[in-house]
Amino acid sequence: MKLSDIIKKRTSNSKFIDQKVDSSLLVELLESAVYAPNHKMREPWRFIVIEGEHKKALFDRYLDSLNEELRIQQEPLLNKLFSAPTLIAFVTPQNKDLRDGLEDLEAVAMLIQNFLLLATEAGFATSLKTPMYTETDKFKDVLGLNPGEIIVGMVMVGYSDWEKPAKPRKSAASLTTFYK
């Protein structure tokens, strides 16, 4: 498939079928995704792959750490995210320098898109999520983040029997200014 077709084929699809994902295949995709541009080769990323029994254990550990009010509020949101056969947390060290920090986020975003496209090409369904609870110390602690690290995004990965159509976009030509 041409790259332009893969780009249009990728959609946020979290209607997964009950089929396990081979996590070594995901690591292979990440090995290509890391060729994303990144300033000064800081390579500001690492990945946490969560699947199988660990998914349930982390889910329970996080919910158990919350008071009742938060648990009631967050459990449905958590159920949604953890319904994916596999989750990948894209983690970056929070850069103290504002400009470098923005560049690092841009680099991780590019890496995530690389991953989403490669996963689409490999036949996976994916969905990128940034729920607010992933910014909490409790959630980061449960995932084993080091001090100063943040989660840029959580990607749900699985197989789907639904080919979700792309949402239409404004034409790029209508958004382009030419100086010529």
Ligand SMILES: Cc1cc2nc3c(=O)[nH]c(=O)nc-3n(C[C@H](O)[C@H](O)[C@H](O)COP(=O)(O)O)c2cc1C
């Ligand atoms: C940085 C970022 C954060 C996102 N966070 C969420 C999220 O928390 N929950 C969600 O349902 N979708 C999230 N999305 C997915 C967008 O809603 C989705 O990409 C958009 O609606 C376009 O649909 P498509 O991905 O199917 O093309 C996020 C996308 C980006 C780029």
